[in-house]
Amino acid sequence: MKVAIIDNDRIAVKEIENINLGEKSGAIVKVLGCGLCGSDIVKFIHKISKNGTVLGHEIVAEIVEINSDTEFKKGDIIVTSHHIPCGNCVYCKHGNVSMCKHFKSTNILPGGFSQYVYLSEEHLKNVAHLKPENLTEVEASFYEPLGCIVRAVKRASLIDGDIALVVGLGSIGILTAQALKAYGYKVVGCDLLQERIEFLKSLGIEAFDVRELPEELKFDGIFMTSGADKAINTALKYVRNGGKILVFSSTPSDLSAYPNNEIYYRELTVMGSYSPSPKDLEDSLELLRSKKVLVNGISTEYKLEDVDKAFRDTMANKIMKAYIKIEE
Secondary structure (H helix, E strand, O other): OEEEEEEOOEEEEEEOOOOOOOOOOEEEEEEEEEEOOHHHHHHHHOOOOOOOOOOOOEEEEEEEEEEOOOOOOOOOEEEOOOOOOOOOOHHHHOOOHHHOHHHHHOOOEOOOOEOEEEEOHHHHHHOOEEOOOOOOHHHHOOHHHHHHHHHHHHHHOOOOOOEEEEEOOOHHHHHHHHHHHHOOOEEEEEEOOHHHHHHHHHOOOEEEEHHHOOOOOOEEEEEEOOOOOHHHHHHHHHEEEEEEEEEOOOOOOOOOOOOHHHHHHOOOEEEEOOOOOHHHHHHHHHHHHOOOOOOOOOEEEEEHHHHHHHHHHHHOOOOOEEEEEOOO
């Protein structure tokens, strides 16, 4: 079977031995497509993942072999996530599922940029769902990334009447703005790229060029979906005293920092959010199914053979997001 692996400074497609279920419980699924996540880009650029790693986790797949106590069956088209929290550790009990050791140790094998993937019984029972019939494969591939955003919105704990600013209108920013609106909050987005500003406006959400954002505007919550260092200054400028900054992006280096005295004297809350719980994923799928979050026009499709180009185009901001169509 074909897989796309990290090969030094490129993503290369190679043939490996087919995987099979054997005596294991779980399922072998044929990957129909897989979204390219920002975390895949980070792992590749900063060499966090070693050579030979198969990245990708935002999969839509067809079950081709199964041995499971669940109601899934051969031929089902499903979506799934890659990590599962234990639910019992100190991190899970405090809602920090991303920090759970079991969460970090679970994964889909070998990775989403592959023709076939093994899903454990645990995956099937906790984070896999049938693809809603009213969603295309590409739309359904947003199940996991939107789940991450659902968790971020929940963690911010805004209240009725609050207004939020989304800083950065890549795919995650576009999804975040829509999720905030779906949960009943007022929301404004900002970016430097006019086409992304117009994209958000086309969804009925107010958006500005960050350089033209009215200085008198102040927000109860700032959602940082841009990894640019200067975005931190934007967040500090537009958050109201006593407001919240939710960090949902990494910056080029840890030299970027939130000034201690601003946080102290202004009573700001700065928090991070990373990956979703199974409940967040369920809520994500419902937002997609109900069309409260729309994703058409966000992804650009590539064949598996062109996955390296998909990485390059994403890094160069030529596209918002790539969807890798896996074909026989």
